Amino acid sequence: MNCKICSKLLQEYLENSISEELISELNTHLKECRRCRIFFRTYSLTVTLSQRIETPCCVSSEKIKELTSLLHERLFPK
Numbered sequence: 001m002n003c004k005i006c007s008k009l010l011q012e013y014l015e016n017s018i019s020e021e022l023i024s025e026l027n028t029h030l031k032e033c034r035r036c037r038i039f040f041r042t043y044s045l046t047v048t049l050s051q052r053i054e055t056p057c058c059v060s061s062e063k064i065k066e067l068t069s070l071l072h073e074r075l076f077p078k
Contacts, residue, residue, distance in 0.1 A: 001029040006036045008076050010043050043075070 006029050012018045013026055030037050 001025045003029075003033060003036050006030070006033070007039065010040055011047075011072070011076070014044060014047060 006026060009018060009022060009026055013023065018026075030040055
């Protein structure tokens with residue numbers, strides 16, 4: 001596993017929607033790669049905190065989906 005693949009799998013990892021084999025590979029990579037470990041901690045914390053905040057009343061659900069999609073594209077470019 002390399003850093004690029006690791007970063008692309010983080011969301012699925014947090015959602016527990018990848019195979020046990022990939023989880024094992026990802027865990028091994030995170031143990032060995034300080035940079036990815038820091039990125040993962042930051043990403044995980046961001047996801048956790050964002051789930052705790054309430055949606056502002058003035059932002060439509062469509063706009064939130066749009067912003068979420070944009071954020072995901074920026075964090076995990078193809």
